[in-house]
Amino acid sequence: MGILQLLSDAIVSLNGIFWGWMIAGILLLTGVFYTVSLRFPQIKYFPKLFSSLKSNFKSEGGGVSGFGALCAAVGGQVGTGSLVGVASAIVAGGPGAVFWMWMTALLGMAISFGEAILGLLFRAKNSDGTYRGGAAYYMEKGMKCKPLAVGYSMLMIVSVGLFVAMIQSNSIASSFQMVINVPPIILGIIIGTLTGIVIIGGVKRLSEVSSLIVPFMAAGYILITLFILISHIAEIPSVIALIFKSAFSTHAAVGGVMGYTIKEAFRNGVARGLFSNDAGNGAAAGMHASAQVKHPAAQGFCAMLGTFLTTIIICSCTAFAILLTGVANTGYDGINLVQAAFSSAIGVAGNWIVMIAMVMFGFTTLLADVYYGEVNIKFAFGEQRAILIWLFRIFAIALIVLSTIIPLNVLWNLVDFMSALIVFANVVALWKMQKYVRYVFNDYVKQSKEGVAEPEWNYDSDITKIG
Numbered sequence: 101m102g103i104l105q106l107l108s109d110a111i112v113s114l115n116g117i118f119w120g121w122m123i124a125g126i127l128l129l130t131g132v133f134y135t136v137s138l139r140f141p142q143i144k145y146f147p148k149l150f151s152s153l154k155s156n157f158k159s160e161g162g163g164v165s166g167f168g169a170l171c172a173a174v175g176g177q178v179g180t181g182s183l184v185g186v187a188s189a190i191v192a193g194g195p196g197a198v199f200w201m202w203m204t205a206l207l208g209m210a211i212s213f214g215e216a217i218l219g220l221l222f223r224a225k226n227s228d229g230t231y232r233g234g235a236a237y238y239m240e241k242g243m244k245c246k247p248l249a250v251g252y253s254m255l256m257i258v259s260v261g262l263f264v265a266m267i268q269s270n271s272i273a274s275s276f277q278m279v280i281n282v283p284p285i286i287l288g289i290i291i292g293t294l295t296g297i298v299i300i301g302g303v304k305r306l307s308e309v310s311s312l313i314v315p316f317m318a319a320g321y322i323l324i325t326l327f328i329l330i331s332h333i334a335e336i337p338s339v340i341a342l343i344f345k346s347a348f349s350t351h352a353a354v355g356g357v358m359g360y361t362i363k364e365a366f367r368n369g370v371a372r373g374l375f376s377n378d379a380g381n382g383a384a385a386g387m388h389a390s391a392q393v394k395h396p397a398a399q400g401f402c403a404m405l406g407t408f409l410t411t412i413i414i415c416s417c418t419a420f421a422i423l424l425t426g427v428a429n430t431g432y433d434g435i436n437l438v439q440a441a442f443s444s445a446i447g448v449a450g451n452w453i454v455m456i457a458m459v460m461f462g463f464t465t466l467l468a469d470v471y472y473g474e475v476n477i478k479f480a481f482g483e484q485r486a487i488l489i490w491l492f493r494i495f496a497i498a499l500i501v502l503s504t505i506i507p508l509n510v511l512w513n514l515v516d517f518m519s520a521l522i523v524f525a526n527v528v529a530l531w532k533m534q535k536y537v538r539y540v541f542n543d544y545v546k547q548s549k550e551g552v553a554e555p556e557w558n559y560d561s562d563i564t565k566i567g
Contacts, residue, residue, distance in 0.1 A: 108510070111517045118520035120363065124200075124370035127380045130527050131207025134214050137534060138541055142209035142404055149405040181376030181465075182410050183458060184271045186418040187437040188512065190428055193368030195339070196346030198419045200369025201376065205411030208379025209404040214530060214537040215382055216403035218242060219389035220396040221536060221563055233389025234472070235382025236479045239529045242536060242564060252382070252525040253476035259518030260383050261473015262496055266503030267511045268466035273504035275435045275458040278443075278451045288504035292497040294463070299470050299493060317460040318414065324453055325417035328445040332424040339423045371516055374523070376415050377407040381519060382526040386475045387468060395557040397544035400537075421445070434508050470496050539566050 135142065189197040215235070222241035223233030236256070239249035273287040329336065347365050378384040384403060393399045418438060422428055425444040432440045435458050442450025473496065474489055481488050503511065540557070547555035 111513050115516045119367045119371050123520045123523050126527055131211050134210035148401045182414040183438050184434045185372040185376050186415050187434055189368045189372035191433050193365045194346045195343045196365030197369035198343045199347035200366050201373035204370050204373030208377055209407045211379045212403040212407045213400040215385040216388035216400045217396040217537050217540050219385035223389040231390050232475050234386030234475055235526050242533050243529050250480055253480040255522050256476040257473045260469050263514045265466050265469040266499050268462040269500040269503045271435045272459055272462040275455040278439045279455050284504035288501035292501045296497055298467055313460050313464050321457045325421050328421045335424055377411045379407050381522045383472055386472050395555045396540050536563055
């Protein structure tokens, strides 16, 4: 047995330990902690998720707007997680995985709120006037733990900046195979070239591209899946019942989509739920940190909206499309399973629609992933190491091209393994620094109760001095 095979087997075994109960349990417990501590913000302040967009539509100072940062963050969340991730979760964990994706999102909304606030509080300014930040930055500046911050940033560079970006490219190329017979490597070269063109422009160009693509593509995808739901409306109650029944099944049934236990549903639902919305791994905090907004809490509401849209709305659309059309047991996986669902409902046009959605969503996600890698390179090695940024871009583009010929399950195993390590590091910071999130949140609520239409925060204040 070769070294690569031994390494692969070891990663699969560790993933079984990490994602069996450990990481999933830690994530959900952290979500409960933030939800209770902040007095159920995802429910009590739900209307704020939408009204915050109005105040954040334009940036303060001409940089990246809160809306632009949200679109870039959603662009980094919607892609493969909301299409391929859902399909893979159902194939590996059954319909019950959908329920655990919902739970991850509901509790993850409070986590996303906290991550965005921490990202804005402890960010750094770039030489061009824009901002960069993320979990590594709040670990160092707020938690005062440089070793943890550097370790986290190195994991992010490899995991999100490379491996997750590879899944996007792989899925985009796969979506073409059911429509046009094009060699995957050719598609990889095209994707890599387009990626290079955009990322050279930095975070401002990324937010501009995402602001153009994400809202329209998300709306179009939701409308088409609503058509599928309406055309199968009589079957919706039974599918919902199947999801809940499968989520708590203590033993596997014989054959069919019910052949999964609660462990498989839980493990795959939480893992893919995290992948779809990034709540708990700190990745989206890097994008929200670039926003120039009046108050961190306002961007925190935008972050919650991102999690709600990606998992509760778009992931659910994908899940219902698959389960209502009865294609879960056809042998397809990933984006091809989503295409099978759409083509079953609306004919061959479904393959094209999903392909276009995968290209749009996957490309914006890929761009965000590479950006997260760059942000963490700047943190770990210093902003002046421009040569490292360029080397990373070249290496990332090369892997993006090669990923189109690597099996999807191999990439998922790599991402799951690295994601587990990232979550471990970030959750430590979230528990340690929750007091800062609560302080900022209370300040926003206080100003709102005093009649301030758009609360403002003094970013020059040293929040680490609070008790």
